[in-house]
Amino acid sequence: MRALIMAAGAAALAVCAAAPAQDKDVTQREIERYRELLAEGNPADLAEAKGEELWKTMRGPKQASLERCDLGLGPGVVKGAYARLPRWFADTGRVQDLESRLVTCMVTLQGFTEDEAKKNPFSAPGRPSPIEDIATYVAGASKGMTFDPPLRHPKELEAFRTGEELFYRRAGPHDFSCATCHGDEGKRIRLQDLPKLTDPKEAQKVFTSWPAYRVSQGSVRTMQHRLYDCYWQMRHPQLDYVSEASIDLQVFMAKYASGGTVEAPGLKR
Amino acid sequence: MDRRAALKAGGGASVIALALAAGILKPEDVFAADWNKAAFETKSFADTVKALGGGGSTESDQILMTTPDIAENGAVVPVTVESRLPGTRRIAILIEKNPNTLSADFTLPEGTDPFVTTRVKMAETSNVYALVQSGGKFYHAAKEIKVTIGGCGG
Amino acid sequence: MPDPMRIRANMAGDKVEVRVLMAHEMETGLRKDANGKLVPAHFIQNVTVAHEGKTVLAAQWGTSISKNPFLHFRFKGGKPGDKVKITWVDNKGETRSDEATIAAAG
Numbered sequence: 001m002r003a004l005i006m007a008a009g010a011a012a013l014a015v016c017a018a019a020p021a022q023d024k025d026v027t028q029r030e031i032e033r034y035r036e037l038l039a040e041g042n043p044a045d046l047a048e049a050k051g052e053e054l055w056k057t058m059r060g061p062k063q064a065s066l067e068r069c070d071l072g073l074g075p076g077v078v079k080g081a082y083a084r085l086p087r088w089f090a091d092t093g094r095v096q097d098l099e100s101r102l103v104t105c106m107v108t109l110q111g112f113t114e115d116e117a118k119k120n121p122f123s124a125p126g127r128p129s130p131i132e133d134i135a136t137y138v139a140g141a142s143k144g145m146t147f148d149p150p151l152r153h154p155k156e157l158e159a160f161r162t163g164e165e166l167f168y169r170r171a172g173p174h175d176f177s178c179a180t181c182h183g184d185e186g187k188r189i190r191l192q193d194l195p196k197l198t199d200p201k202e203a204q205k206v207f208t209s210w211p212a213y214r215v216s217q218g219s220v221r222t223m224q225h226r227l228y229d230c231y232w233q234m235r236h237p238q239l240d241y242v243s244e245a246s247i248d249l250q251v252f253m254a255k256y257a258s259g260g261t262v263e264a265p266g267l268k269r
Numbered sequence: 270m271d272r273r274a275a276l277k278a279g280g281g282a283s284v285i286a287l288a289l290a291a292g293i294l295k296p297e298d299v300f301a302a303d304w305n306k307a308a309f310e311t312k313s314f315a316d317t318v319k320a321l322g323g324g325g326s327t328e329s330d331q332i333l334m335t336t337p338d339i340a341e342n343g344a345v346v347p348v349t350v351e352s353r354l355p356g357t358r359r360i361a362i363l364i365e366k367n368p369n370t371l372s373a374d375f376t377l378p379e380g381t382d383p384f385v386t387t388r389v390k391m392a393e394t395s396n397v398y399a400l401v402q403s404g405g406k407f408y409h410a411a412k413e414i415k416v417t418i419g420g421c422g423g
Numbered sequence: 424m425p426d427p428m429r430i431r432a433n434m435a436g437d438k439v440e441v442r443v444l445m446a447h448e449m450e451t452g453l454r455k456d457a458n459g460k461l462v463p464a465h466f467i468q469n470v471t472v473a474h475e476g477k478t479v480l481a482a483q484w485g486t487s488i489s490k491n492p493f494l495h496f497r498f499k500g501g502k503p504g505d506k507v508k509i510t511w512v513d514n515k516g517e518t519r520s521d522e523a524t525i526a527a528a529g
Contacts, residue, residue, distance in 0.1 A: 027339065030337060030338045030339040031339060031341055033337055033338075034337035034339060034340055034341050034347075035341070037335070037337055037347040037349075038345065038347055038388075040442060040495070041442050041443075041444050041493040041495070042444075043444055043491035043493070045429045045444055046426065046429060046444055046446045046491060049427065049429060050426065125448060125450075125454075125456075125462070126448070190417075215341075215342045215344055215345040215489075216342050216344065218344065218448075218490040269341040269342045303469065304468045304469060304483055304514075305483055308483075309483075309485040309486075344489060344490070345489045346489070347493075349495075364487060367487050368451075368453065369485060369486070369487065371485055372485055372487040372488060373482060373483070373484050373485065373488055374482065374483040375480065375481070375482045376480070376481040376482065377480060377496075378477075378478060378479060378480075380479065380498055380499045380500050381479050381480055381496065381497070381498040381499075382438065382496065382497040382498065384496060384497055385480075385494070385495070385496050386493070386494070386495035387488060387489075387492065387493060387494050387495070388488070388489040388492065388493050389487050389488060389489060390449075390451070390486075390487045390489055391487075
């Protein structure tokens with residue numbers, strides 16, 4: 001059993017550890033059963049419906065909808081787009097993920113400033129986030145399809161390399177990196193299994209389960225939120241919304257998740 | 270027959286619910302006027318049964334509950350109740366250790382299966398009761414559900 | 424105007440199977456906001472389901488029904504093309520009604 005350095009005085013921070021095999025099996029089975037029972041009627045459906053409506057709603061100074069937004073498969077093509085992100089875009093000259101691409105479209109098509117478009121990325125009780133709902137709608141439109149990001153363009157390969165460095169970089173007061181929790185098999189925090197993200201078998205199952213309805217938060221959470229939250233848990237400096245670093249990390253993970261089936265929107269604890 | 274028995278039980282399925290079931294009142298006529306406040310403020314299984322109009326309740330193996338043994342998150346716990354007791358017109362869900370015991374009170378007219386699935390909040394590990402009214406009497410089944418908190422949030 | 428429900432109604436044998444997801448915060452009144460103030464209770468108290476005008480289910484709910492409530496039940500006597508109408512009323516008097524058409528199979 002591999003023990004890790006316990007964060008000093010960190011009440012909220014849990015330890016990643018391997019669990020005794022037998023107890024883990026029974027508990028694991030029950031947790032899986034709990035998730036199965038919740039599978040019918042995913043509240044993310046509500047966000048998907050709102051997102052679809054927002055996609056078609058005239059908004060912003062230009063009073064335009066997002067129906068001409070190019071998510072990589074051509075203007076307005078939503079079905080299948082999530083399965084082929086992140087990717088390089090000629091019009092911005094950058095590698096972009098779903099959420100940064102939505103920001104781009106909100107700015108260019110609807111006339112929002114970039115700050116306005118990025119202002120409310122994650123919903124809170126009583127305060128919905130349009131971009132969160134739209135991301136859920138777009139991701140859900142690739143459900144069941146094979147996840148197949150291009151990972152070909154020089155900029156995409158560069159993003160992969162940067163993402164890889166970020167994944168393994170230990171930093172912060174607890175000397176954690178992404179790999180600390182996600183770089184090995186059989187790790188767990190309390191009852192939450194931690195996928196080894198560099199193992200395609202595991203990456204394929206989890207990467208495209210985002211966005212997902214998180215019952216603990218009573219709302220849908222996107223990949224950007226997941227990364228932001230991880231960085232917070234590691235006590236690294238804040239990972240800015242749709243920053244280059246957040247996209248590079250996704251390109252790194254996307255490579256291992258390639259070939260999986262898009263599950264979004266998922267349902268999680 | 271059920272209506273008479275239920276009315277005899279008193280304070281049970283409300284008059285409005287019965288009128289709905291009998292087709293006398295249309296759903297549009299019903300607003301929040303009819304909500305059994307007292308029943309939703311009781312703090313024990315026994316008190317809740319009383320507030321719902323029961324003198325007491327008998328355990329029954331004819332009430333099937335589908336619940337997880339462990340709930341990864343107490344905010345959303347799936348509960349399914351299916352009753353094989355004849356003439357089941359009412360199913361209630363009670364959570365023993367919640368601040369208020371009564372979670373839901375379902376009225377099921379004839380023609381509707383004595384079956385319901387919903388999701389409840391549990392404050393902590395607790396017995397969850399399915400309370401069924403059949404032939405004017407109350408019956409129940411119980412399952413313990415362990416509530417735990419998971420890890421980081423994947 | 425509260426957000427719409429997602430209703431799925433389909434035939435399962437000779438019965439109609441209904442699954443509905445409602446959009447509602449279901450605040451218990453016990454939660455504190457970021458400033459430490461209690462968020463007032465705001466929850467669905469009554470639900471009624473009608474099939475072609477006849478009630479097939481009625482429910483009274485408390486604050487311990489989960490946020491974005493889910494409901495699944497079955498009834499006899501419906502056929503494809505019929506309408507199922509679901510109405511909820513909450514403790515603030517807000518209400519929402521949505522209709523779905525019964526599909527052939529689920």
